[in-house]
Amino acid sequence: MTALTIDRINKRYGNLHILKDISIPIGQGEFVSLLGPSGCGKTTTLRCIAGFEQPDSGRILFGDRDVTRALPEQRDIGMVFQSYALFPHMTVAENLSFGLEVRKVSVPNRQRRIADVLAMVRLEGYDKRYPRELSGGQQQRVALARALVIEPSVLLLDEPLANLDATLRDEMRFFIRDLQQRVGITSIYVTHDQAEAMVMSDKIVVMSAGTISQFGSPREIYERPTSQSVAGFIGRSNTISGKIAEALGQDSYKVDTPCGSLGTTGPAGLAKGTDVRIMIRPENIRTLRHEAGTGHQQGAGEAGHGENALAGAVINSIYQGSANQLAVKLGSGDRIVVDVGGRNPLDVGEQVTLRFAARDTWLLAS
Numbered sequence: 261m262t263a264l265t266i267d268r269i270n271k272r273y274g275n276l277h278i279l280k281d282i283s284i285p286i287g288q289g290e291f292v293s294l295l296g297p298s299g300c301g302k303t304t305t306l307r308c309i310a311g312f313e314q315p316d317s318g319r320i321l322f323g324d325r326d327v328t329r330a331l332p333e334q335r336d337i338g339m340v341f342q343s344y345a346l347f348p349h350m351t352v353a354e355n356l357s358f359g360l361e362v363r364k365v366s367v368p369n370r371q372r373r374i375a376d377v378l379a380m381v382r383l384e385g386y387d388k389r390y391p392r393e394l395s396g397g398q399q400q401r402v403a404l405a406r407a408l409v410i411e412p413s414v415l416l417l418d419e420p421l422a423n424l425d426a427t428l429r430d431e432m433r434f435f436i437r438d439l440q441q442r443v444g445i446t447s448i449y450v451t452h453d454q455a456e457a458m459v460m461s462d463k464i465v466v467m468s469a470g471t472i473s474q475f476g477s478p479r480e481i482y483e484r485p486t487s488q489s490v491a492g493f494i495g496r497s498n499t500i501s502g503k504i505a506e507a508l509g510q511d512s513y514k515v516d517t518p519c520g521s522l523g524t525t526g527p528a529g530l531a532k533g534t535d536v537r538i539m540i541r542p543e544n545i546r547t548l549r550h551e552a553g554t555g556h557q558q559g560a561g562e563a564g565h566g567e568n569a570l571a572g573a574v575i576n577s578i579y580q581g582s583a584n585q586l587a588v589k590l591g592s593g594d595r596i597v598v599d600v601g602g603r604n605p606l607d608v609g610e611q612v613t614l615r616f617a618a619r620d621t622w623l624l625a626s
């Protein structure tokens with residue numbers, strides 16, 4: 261197990277500045293995902309860590325060891341690729357044995373380690389099969405076993421589940437995470453699938469155009485995104501524009517919006533008058549049928565006791581089996597998406613009150 265430090269690396273291909281001062285501190289035994297849209301530099305970062313690419317500047321440390329200029333075979337890494345990259349003419353055991361032979365591991369030790377790792381990936385008895393005799397999921401488990409059998413200090417995974425169907429992908433997420441935790445190996449995982457990054461990672465690096473937009477735990481990134489683009493990339497969110505009217509505490513604010521005044525939570529230090537967007541996740545909003553005489557007036561909000569209320573009308577309702585998704589138009593014209601669990605009693609055209617707590621909101625820069 262090794263901690264890993266990526267320290268201000270830059271990488272250019274010709275005129276293209278692909279990685280711009282990327283720094284990522286990775287703790288011993290942590291599982292860190294690099295997440296971002298196609299072309300943002302995830303694979304290039306991973307290839308720099310593996311040693312297949314050299315950064316133009318910056319350093320990569322495995323523990324205290326500076327490996328920036330070391331060859332891939334000097335770095336003590338295991339790699340798993342999207343394409344599995346198994347040798348097709350070799351059996352499972354021969355695929356696993358290859359890296360051990362290169363490292364001059366003795367025959368009895370080789371046999372023991374192959375048996376151990378096959379048990380670990382639940383493929384006991386498959387040692388004599390060829391890759392073509394295995395399903396996609398089994399081939400990926402062999403690829404994982406091949407990366408782990410050499411007992412590397414760092415495991416690098418580049419979209420390893422992208423070729424698998426949705427059900428198998430779900431299963432493999434848990435399988436890889438569980439295995440990684442049992443072995444305790446520091447792992448870096450490239451994906452463009454936010455759900456995958458959320459369920460598997462200790463930390464997520466959200467990348468955009470060669471820079472890091474945010475680095476934090478899945479919870480921090482989901483609940484406290486630092487920008488609108490991160491909020492939009494990780495899950496669904498609603499936003500309402502407004503202006504800071506008053507700071508109510510270190511991280512709580514009253515915000516004036518076209519729908520009224522709302523109680524919110526946000527980063528410390530926002531000055532009165534700052535333009536902001538209030539982010540609210542669809543699952544954090546309760547929808548109540550609007551009843552005359554409840555005191556909730558169309559288009560007006562309340563900012564009392566940390567609970568907000570907004571009036572609107574249902575303009576769309578989508579049945580999703582276990583839940584329903586409603587779209588509600590507020591008096592201000594804003595469209596808010598809400599998740600409604602169970603059987604949805606609300607119809608298009610009905611007047612509703614949306615309720616959400618100040619602690620379930622988060623302020624983003626406008």
Ligand SMILES: Nc1ncnc2c1ncn2[C@@H]1O[C@H](COP(=O)(O)OP(=O)(O)OP(=O)(O)O)[C@@H](O)[C@H]1O
Nearest residue numbers: 273276278296297298299300301302303304305452
């Ligand atoms: N060898 C190369 N020569 C020139 N440009 C390259 C090279 N390798 C990658 N790039 C460019 O660098 C950028 C980042 O590529 P990279 O593969 O790191 O992105 P990514 O985030 O992993 O994308 P994807 O999810 O599509 O794999 C892209 O614009 C790509 O075209």
